[in-house]
Amino acid sequence: MSLGRRLLFATICAVSVATIYSAQPILTQIGNDLGVSGGGLGWIVTAGQLGYLVGLVFLVPLGDMIDRRKLIAGHLLLTAVGVVIAATAARTWVMLAGVAIAGLFAVVVQTTVAYAAAVSAPQERGRTLGLVTSGVVVGILGARVVAGALATAWGWRSVYAALAVLLIVLAFLVLMLVPVDAHAGRAEYRQVLKTSCKLFRERLFISRGLIAFFLFASFGALWSGLALPLEASPWHLSTAQIGLFGIAGLAGALGAGRAGHWADDGCASAVTGAALALLAASWLATAQASWSLWLLIVGVIVLDFAVQAVHVSNQHLLTASHSGRTSSVIGSYMLFYSVGSALGAVTTTAVYSVAGWTGSSILGAAFAISALAVWATSRRVAQPGVTSAELARVAGSELP
Structure with a gap:
């Protein structure tokens, strides 16, 4: 291209x-x-x-x-x-x-x-x-x-x-x-939908889907709840001012463009693990929003860098293993994204009402750690340097 x-x-x-x-x-x-x-x-x-x-x-x-x-x-x-x-x-x-x-x-x-x-x-x-x-x-x-x-x-x-x-x-x-x-x-439409359903029996798809679920739950916890501490004391920021934090997130996410190059070099699995560790660590900085906007900005940049790096790595592995049905695999994978984002948005506001931004930050970090745990238990599925043929063979094996 x-x-x-x-x-x-x-x-x-x-x-x-x-x-x-x-x-x-x-x-x-x-x-x-x-x-x-x-x-x-x-x-x-x-x-x-x-x-x-x-x-x-x-x-x-x-x-x-x-x-x-x-x-x-x-x-x-x-x-x-x-x-x-x-x-x-x-x-x-x-x-x-x-x-x-x-x-x-x-x-x-x-x-x-x-x-x-x-x-x-x-x-x-x-x-x-x-x-x-x-x-x-x-x-x-x-x-x-x-x-x-x-x-x-x-x-x-x-x-x-x-x-x-x-x-x-x-x-x-x-x-x-x-x-x-x-x-x-x-293929016929019914056949395509049936093929999409079969994806949910594949180890690679399930592991990457679960990683995406927790990944975007953590993402949703930040972006759906960030306005709450910024509108409160001591900042009292306006809606327009809060919106500018999107620029920090944008900078972090665009900085993860290099993840695609690493995936092409066979390092998608290693990038996933490192980025998920960064995601969890980013919440240590983000949690300080009540007293330091600079630490919050650092946390936002790191979080969005990590999310984009993992997201690119996930899609690279899945499309490489299903090169003949990329639409089906991407559409099904993004279901995990949608549900995860919704979960993060709903839970972060509920937790904030009880435990403040500290509670929301712990929640976001817990989602990140959960994604890291899924990666750790499934890293045998997509090892760094795996060939496309090997990846396709692994993807084809069904869950017991």
Whole structure:
């Protein structure tokens, strides 16, 4: 893959995932405009996430059946439809429907990642995944900053209007610049779904999935709970100021791009273990948020570096062992991501109400240590330097 095509795929990932996360910093504006109470605002974010979860199960596997070039362009346009509905919504139920539709087709992110892995040469697959998935991080973290700025200047509807324009432009760029998918399979939909279910009997998939589950639970514990200590004494930071911490996370995640090179060199398993140890250690710095913003920034950078390094390594191993069904394996793997992120978000706020930020930090560290324990017990599955053929053979062995 050329660098230009990798950057295009990374941009698709960033814009698509932003359709889900852009609502978070502008919920108050949306609520005031549509007359939604504080308790009901959470459903706007939840609707997008539920749509995304459904898409992971039923839409991403389509990439193993049909031309992913057309699939990516089509899903980008359908995501734009959902975004336009949200931008023009005058009632709450219309807003929820638009966000849900956008979330459903925003799984084009995973179709894009799977396509990038499928068309990459084996010796550069990790580098490709590192760059393309960096777009996901840019979308998740950058959306908070950009959406807040746009909403302040032109209102919350401008956020969705801008996203719609970008999605439509990207769809046409895909049709013009991306070649026909020569890797498109001819399997039936039922067969593809059945194949996805079989993944849950493979040792490599289960171990990497569980690592992702705890990894993103730790990630969710930070980013869903970080505003709580920063809004409180002694900082009393504004929403815009809190959003700037996303830049620190972005710097850490982009710094993990090198993980793809290490994965290509056969070090994916070693990188996973080292990064998970860093993830656990990062919470020692993050826990000091009540008295030191500098230590918090260091913790945020290290945590996001570690999360991205592990995420790239996981996807490299899984796509290398399932090169003929990358869409199915990526879609199924991301289910662990979705559930883990949701768990982290729900539990960190509950723990904070009882034990403060110290309790939330202990929770985040516990998730990280759990991921490290899964890696330690399953490291025989993916040893550094393993060949693709050996990896495929190991992935094919079923759990007893």
